[in-house]
Amino acid sequence: MLNDRSQPPLEIVVFPMLSDNYGFLLHDPASGDTAVVDPAEAEVTLAACSVHGWRLTHILNTHHHGDHVGGNLALKAKTNCTIIGPAYDRDRIPGIDVAVDEASGADFGGRHAQVFFVPGHTRGHIAYWFAADKALFCGDTLFSLGCGRLFEGTPQQMWSSLLKLRALPDDTRVYCAHEYTQSNARFALAAEPENAALRSQAEKVAKARSAGAFTIPSDIGTEKACNPFLRADQSDLRRRFGSVDASDADVLGAIRAAKDRF
Numbered sequence: 001m002l003n004d005r006s007q008p009p010l011e012i013v014v015f016p017m018l019s020d021n022y023g024f025l026l027h028d029p030a031s032g033d034t035a036v037v038d039p040a041e042a043e044v045t046l047a048a049c050s051v052h053g054w055r056l057t058h059i060l061n062t063h064h065h066g067d068h069v070g071g072n073l074a075l076k077a078k079t080n081c082t083i084i085g086p087a088y089d090r091d092r093i094p095g096i097d098v099a100v101d102e103a104s105g106a107d108f109g110g111r112h113a114q115v116f117f118v119p120g121h122t123r124g125h126i127a128y129w130f131a132a133d134k135a136l137f138c139g140d141t142l143f144s145l146g147c148g149r150l151f152e153g154t155p156q157q158m159w160s161s162l163l164k165l166r167a168l169p170d171d172t173r174v175y176c177a178h179e180y181t182q183s184n185a186r187f188a189l190a191a192e193p194e195n196a197a198l199r200s201q202a203e204k205v206a207k208a209r210s211a212g213a214f215t216i217p218s219d220i221g222t223e224k225a226c227n228p229f230l231r232a233d234q235s236d237l238r239r240r241f242g243s244v245d246a247s248d249a250d251v252l253g254a255i256r257a258a259k260d261r262f
């Protein structure tokens with residue numbers, strides 16, 4: 001199914017859960033369908049829905065970690081919502097109804113989301129891209145100014161995954177699952193201190209956080225300019241983190257290892 005350009009845009013709401021997770025509500029005004037991406041907690045998700053008078057119909061999961069699927073079963077019991085998640089990890093997604101991959105994509109609210117297989121943080125991680133709505137839901141793969149830890153994947157897998165997301169249009173809004181931006185900025189500045197775009201972005205982030213504002217969504221253009229994990233093939237980062245014959249994935253791995261120690 002193609003996106004119908006006469007459709008009203010998805011309404012997207014960001015709400016915090018646990019200590020630093022974000023959930024996202026996606027509401028299609030035409031059908032009334034409402035999805036939550038990665039519900040850590042059921043009660044908080046239902047409270048966010050009721051603020052807007054929306055009835056939950058779908059869950060979209062990016063990966064199996066508890067801070068992303070923790071609310072699945074309670075939400076399904078209360079709302080009978082449909083749970084969509086990664087086919088590769090269907091055994092690890094509680095209550096999964098619809099298993100999706102890059103070939104199937106994901107249908108929600110009269111739209112078709114493109115699904116990207118983005119292993120690295122976990123072996124089955126996926127991201128959802130709503131092209132007409134310019135919105136990417138990327139879980140713990142890409143963070144603003146950072147990327148997820150490599151729990152189950154290799155630097156090569158994560159680099160390939162990040163390249164898929166980097167190829168999206170610059171004005172794609174990036175809805176990542178954690179508010180890690182300010183601490184990511186500290187590492188990014190240490191990794192690439194001469195990056196002027198990064199310095200000004202770090203100032204914007206500091207101002208937003210001191211005002212209590214969310215730094216999410218970011219956008220692909222900003223991340224391409226500022227996020228060291230999307231810039232492992234840039235010369236300054238290669239020089240600092242790679243040997244002469246290092247592959248881009250090797251450089252990415254070295255940047256990730258340095259961040260783990262930071």
Ligand code: ZN
Nearest residue numbers: 063065121140
């Ligand atoms: Zn995770």
Ligand code: FE
Nearest residue numbers: 065067140177
């Ligand atoms: Fe997480």
